[in-house]
Amino acid sequence: xxxxxxxxxxxxxxxxxxxxxxxxxxxxxxxxxxxxxxxxxxxxxxxxxxxxxxxxxxxxxxxxxxxxxxxxxxxxxxxxxxxxxxxxxxxxxxxxxxxxxxxxxxxxxxxxxxxxxxxxx
Amino acid sequence: xxxxxxxxxxxxxxxxxxxxxxxxxxxxxxxxxxxxxxxxxxxxxxxxxxxxxxxxxxxxxxxxxxxxxxxxxxxxxxxxxxxxxxxxxxxxxxxxxxxxxxxxxxx
Numbered sequence: 001x002x003x004x005x006x007x008x009x010x011x012x013x014x015x016x017x018x019x020x021x022x023x024x025x026x027x028x029x030x031x032x033x034x035x036x037x038x039x040x041x042x043x044x045x046x047x048x049x050x051x052x053x054x055x056x057x058x059x060x061x062x063x064x065x066x067x068x069x070x071x072x073x074x075x076x077x078x079x080x081x082x083x084x085x086x087x088x089x090x091x092x093x094x095x096x097x098x099x100x101x102x103x104x105x106x107x108x109x110x111x112x113x114x115x116x117x118x119x120x121x
Numbered sequence: 122x123x124x125x126x127x128x129x130x131x132x133x134x135x136x137x138x139x140x141x142x143x144x145x146x147x148x149x150x151x152x153x154x155x156x157x158x159x160x161x162x163x164x165x166x167x168x169x170x171x172x173x174x175x176x177x178x179x180x181x182x183x184x185x186x187x188x189x190x191x192x193x194x195x196x197x198x199x200x201x202x203x204x205x206x207x208x209x210x211x212x213x214x215x216x217x218x219x220x221x222x223x224x225x226x227x228x
Contacts, residue, residue, distance in 0.1 A: 047218060062216065095165075104212060
């Protein structure tokens with residue numbers, strides 16, 4: 001059974017940094033593409049970033065490009081999202097999700113429970 | 122970036138009703154469209170991928186159709202557990218984008 005468990009959220013001041021983790025079980029990260037999606041309080045879903053199965057191809061939303069970095073540690077079977085220069089607009093629940101059938105065109109079929117990031121002074 | 126729109130933004134319906142939600146892409150995305158259901162405080166759940174393929178375990182009352190720029194999600198007979206918010210997502214090109222959502226609530 002696929003399980004994704006996010007952690008690392010919390011309160012951070014504007015301009016600060018935070019690293020989110022997504023521990024995967026039931027499958028091997030090195031074989032699957034993964035994504036991060038966020039949801040601001042009371043708002044809709046926003047796709048944030050993705051990492052291909054090779055670990056070399058990365059993709060970002062324009063709103064986070066240059067500030068966020070997606071990566072993984074195969075030995076820990078864990079996906080990361082390094083977030084720098086955080087702004088109030090980055091306040092959201094952040095979900096990690098597995099790309100369906102390892103095909104970018106098929107959506108996101110397994111999701112974690114999310115971790116809340118609050119950017120405030 | 123490809124912009125996604127949904128209509129209506131909300132719909133009030135009763136158990137047993139047929140509900141149709143529309144999603145439109147700002148440019149053609151072939152059939153690379155996914156639909157999700159989200160309940161308050163929960164992660165989204167994939168319902169439909171590739172515009173019309175039903176995800177495993179999803180009831181057959183859910184169906185999707187469309188290609189190019191116009192897509193629909195239909196719930197043939199609304200059940201109590203279907204009251205939720207529904208999102209479309211284009212999976213054609215990066216950056217992937219979601220629609221703003223359609224809330225289905227009790228009439």
